[in-house]
Amino acid sequence: MMGSQKRIGALIVDDEELARHVIRELLVSHPEIAVVAECANGFEAVKAFAEHKPDLIFLDVQMPKLTGFDVLELIGENACVIFTTAYDEYAMRAFEVHAVDYLLKPIGKQRFEEALEHAKRRLGEKMPSGQQLADSTRPPQQFLERVVVKDGTRVTLIPIAKLDYVEAQDDYVALASQGKKHLKQQTIASLEACLDPKCFVRIHRSYIVNLERVARIEPYGKDSRLAILSDGVRLPVSRAGYARLQSLLDERK
């Protein structure tokens, strides 16, 4: 694990300066921890993580554009994260379920020390994925509103309405939006579960399509069909997929 002389690198992420200050101050009595960077939003955090590879991250849940969960999803599961939040019953439940360390604001010294001790003991262990956490914070019957993807170091937010279709590629999914494809490490089934079934249909083992984009369906071969999207893209439709598409269209009538 860690050498005794090597200091633990920590990242503080919060959109409020005063909130970052509290954590910095609480860390003063911990010379074994070095704050490598402070970030005011998720984008900065993703960049700083790539740059400094910190061991420990204090991560606020509610931040502009990218939430703490998004950040965790983008940086992977190898960082040890202590989440901070003022009040979010859904997030708190998710932390409990997944045994993730978290601090409630205002942050008390004793609680801080406990969380820090606990986090230090599990440095190097894998975190639950940001995806999992985000999914368990979403109330039932509420679906994904946007997807975050990272191309290299660039972070892109794709609003769900702008998602044309999804294609499975081994362990990845390719998200097609406005003529571009973005790769994301996720299974097509887990993504399908987060999408509104009234708008998105699994038309094929490897394809989910945004119903709004489907211009027409054409027969193709003996048993299968092709979905022609409004921008001309052609996607295969399996027999089961066609049945799902039909029942959805019937429901909409």
Add this chain to the structure above:
Amino acid sequence: MHPLFTRGRLSLYLLAWVPFVATSIYVLATRGGLVWWQATAIAVPVFLFYAFLCLFAWYPCRATPLGRVTFMRLLLTHLIAAVFISFIWTHVGALLAYAVLSPKQFEAIKSQFGPQVNAINTIGILLYLLSVAFHYVLIAMEDSRRAEAQATEARILARDAELKALKAQVNPHFLFNSLNSVSALTSIDPSKAREMCILLSEFLRLTLGLGEKTVIPLSEELALLERFLAIEKVRFGARLRVEEKIQEESKSLLVPPLVLQPLVENAVVHGIANLPEGGVIRLVSELQDGRLFLIIENTFDRESTINRRNGMGLVNVRKRLEGRYGTDASIRVDSQTDHFRVELSIPAETGDLRK
């Protein structure tokens, strides 16, 4: 009080008796050999009297509600009453005929209708029973109307309670974040920390106090907003910028309490908090043609996550405006690419605060 004693109902009830009066006049005139005025002079008061007697059916009907007493008791109650009332009626009728007619005519009538006294009594009993049925219908109508009124009242009470709860709510997220700021400031800038504590207390005190009132002057709502925004400015620093354009005359106008606060809170939570670079909240109040216009406008990022609490503030304000002004208030929401705007228009009210 008898349910028929309203003018409209009573005249309808009497109208229902007209066919019986007409028939008996006809019978008295043709078979009894009376002249028309005599027949009328007997038939009209006799039936008027009976119409009055039949109204008493209401009391036994109320005493023996349908479905709650045995059929035997029902039958006995109404039959005994019917025989009794009909007996009174026929004898009062005979008395009247005796008074109006000459002895010769009375004798003639007596010999003509005397043998049929049982038939007349039966008619009386049937008429009375008809009245019983009529009263049961009337009671059922009254009951259903009362139930409906009670349901409406219950709905109104429930809504009032809900509104009261909505008015008193303080967003816990706001509260804990503010306390976190205070906690940070205690070591950085103790006097600022104290100021923040004061602001927070004032905000909470105003919120608690306002919950009980139906209307407050706009100036009080603005005082609340001033505290709220000052607190949020400490949290968000330069990210939160506020512009105000408050018309002096509008400040004394009456508004429901906490009608702007949820909207300004939305502007912070869904607008400013979602923008890494922050934005502007614009607050406008204006008196124009007897109406008060209140506008809250903020920069926002259309593409960012729609927060879970989104819309609640707006729904809450809409409900409360409806509750107080009905259709006389309007709320217009306008969302453009990077601006979100809510415009309230309510009648300009001044005066008695205890309303």
